[in-house]
């Protein structure tokens with residue numbers, strides 16, 4: 001090595017680190033030439049070169065803030081009962097239902113072991129013996145749908161069919177004797193309920209087209225026809241079956257018990273949504289139902305519509321909860337998923353999609369909260385307000401789940417990350433409780449004064 005450069009450095013009073021020189025000698029072909037070239041540089045260039053040569057400090061990925069799907073504090077200022085309901089539903093869903101949700105969905109069966117647990121949950125949040133329909137606290141019942149659907153929309157449907165549809169029919173239109181015999185065990189989930197309006201050939205036009213017939217025969221009624229969908233009916237003890245009385249042409253409601261002769265139930269297979277709920281085809285072949293099982297409060301199809309309005313409002317809460325769950329799961333995933341050495345949530349285009357979802361989710365939450373408060377204040381909800389909620393909330397939910405699934409890449413279609421299940425289940429929410437078009441027609445008629453149904 002040319003010692004003149006070293007001498008110069010030594011004369012300048014620099015402390016030379018022998019280890020550094022040795023490392024340099026190992027890596028440079030000609031250290032002498034390198035030191036010579038360096039010694040020719042003016043101080044500014046030398047400094048710049050030294051800056052560039054320093055290894056870059058590894059960039060620390062900041063710890064992401066906790067995932068929060070309620071950024072406008074929509075769920076603040078709840079009553080103590082509503083707050084308890086929210087906390088209890090959230091922990092029930094996360095601790096008890098979530099662990100079995102994906103397997104149930106994949107198998108296409110409802111996890112029956114949850115039935116007694118659902119009874120204990122109901123007793124905690126509502127209290128056996130106190131069920132009313134329409135709900136005395138629509139915000140509280142909305143929160144239940146929201147929190148259930150946030151984690152498992154199939155379980156939400158199981159619960160909604162049991163409570164809003166089956167128990168709701170008996171609470172609204174049943175006799176005192178029917179309330180004792182059916183409503184009380186249903187409240188405890190000692191009995192499971194179903195509700196059958198739709199038929200294989202009549203969905204949207206059930207009000208006009210309903211073909212299932214009821215013929216009076218002494219103290220009994222004879223039911224004939226077919227039903228489709230009716231959630232829970234594979235294992236339900238009692239099913240509220242809607243049939244047209246052949247003598248007056250009016251639709252009436254009957255409490256059909258699962259062991260009645262001529263009542264055959266077959267599970268629908270091949271579903272791509274709400275796979276954790278069991279939907280069915282039902283054959284009613286001369287089913288003899290005693291008069292004491294007819295709902296005495298039902299006079300016509302109009303009563304079905306009256307019951308469906310609060311149920312539709314409940315579906316809007318369900319859509320809001322489902323969208324919130326999808327947003328939260330997608331954000332969690334994007335914070336953890338590393339690509340190009342960084343969490344994908346650090347990329348601008350991903351953040352844009354997360355923000356777009358959050359805006360829609362926030363709008364959904366404020367929308368349904370106002371819907372619930374309106375329902376509470378007025379003691380009921382009009383058909384058009386319920387239908388508007390169903391239409392808009394389902395459209396908004398669909399936007400969110402589509403973005404959530406997409407932002408997760410290929411893993412977005414795997415059940416293990418949950419969003420795939422929410423994405424698919426959104427199609428069930430979109431389809432039931434009246435299609436988009438039928439609900440839009442209800443609102444359209446109200447705002448224009450003109451019916452455009454046919």
Ligand SMILES: Cc1cc2nc3c(=O)[nH]c(=O)nc-3n(C[C@H](O)[C@H](O)[C@H](O)COP(=O)(O)OP(=O)(O)OC[C@H]3O[C@@H](n4cnc5c(N)ncnc54)[C@H](O)[C@@H]3O)c2cc1C
Nearest residue numbers: 196197198203204229230231428431432433434435437453
């Ligand atoms: C997961 C799931 C669970 C369900 N659970 C139950 C249950 O527990 N009990 C029960 O009784 N039912 C249940 N249903 C049935 C549900 O309520 C019906 O699917 C729904 O009412 C629509 O009827 P449809 O499927 O027969 O569609 P259709 O009536 O055949 O409609 C097909 C399409 O035509 C459109 N359309 C029809 N008429 C018009 C018109 N006049 N103008 C414009 N467009 C029109 C509809 O909007 C829709 O897009 C369930 C459905 C699903 C998917």
